Amino acid sequence: MLELATGSGLALAAGLNAWIPLLGLGLLSRYTDLVTLPPAWAWLENGWVLVILAVLLSLEMVADKIPVVDSINDVVQTVVRPTAGGIAFGAGATSETTTVTDPATFVESGQWVPVVLGIVLALVAHATKAGARVVANTTTAGTAAPVVSAAEDVGSVGLSVAAVLLPVLVVPVLIALVVAAVLVWRGVRRRRQGRGAAWAEST
Template structure:
């Protein structure tokens, strides 16, 4: 069960920042004893892959904080983040970590099901993020976008670290994210009513 939480945390983190959870997973496997990747996923700890992931993280972090460019970035990431989420779930569910010494869940399902689950999780998170961002932009006249983006990066990092070290915390973090999104959408600014041109000019 814990390995499912590990994979879920990594996949949902990818919905916020595509490269960050994979970079954490690969770096932890490459340079620490905290993670051992399953057979077929060891390519994630190769140096060139880690460099590509690091560049992807930097591009995502920077582009997501520039007004106007952030919306274009979300459009491009509609493909990248779900793909990353599928890879993160597929690798994470079979990885040996400090919290999961013997992963067993979904072990007999092959690669397809875990990757598909990860794609769906990351896509849901990404779409929620993309839909919420215009609300933030409208409510704060564009000022809140970089602040929210930074919070998303921190959340992605927290989910990735929790997934590898304490998967139970993934549940707590996800509940917090859901509550924050619901509160944000409830407090979105009301639409301005369009003036009725048929009423004519107001009486003096």
């Protein structure tokens, strides 16, 4: 089901950067024929909304590349990114795109379903990103923050584009996310266990 793949790709993109998929959807709908947003989500293509999203994106991109500030930003984004993921999934999965021509059938069971799916996917992607960022900052004393953040931004753009133009590519990304989430979770557990053992030895 291409609607599911499109929504999933946009939600995962929001888990990496909340504003890229929303800004992308709005711009594509306003200035191209690649995306036609349904009435419920047409506000995304409003000029003022696009300006606000662009400003928020600029602030996010700067904050996410500064060591320490990026960790604080991740805490704040724990609420923002899942919310953006819900919006991105809901808007993307119910829009007509070059690959999705009958999105209405996907949401016959309820308008809330895509939004909830987007929130969950974005939260998983965000948690995996935040966990990996902690490990990267710890092992490199924060010097990896700009590079990792830039890679995440590129990934968010790539996922957003793929979700609209070639949603089938989102499937392997979903699989990779599951694998990455498991690896990050194991790494965080090992670090906590190591700290616990060190604390026990010192006392």
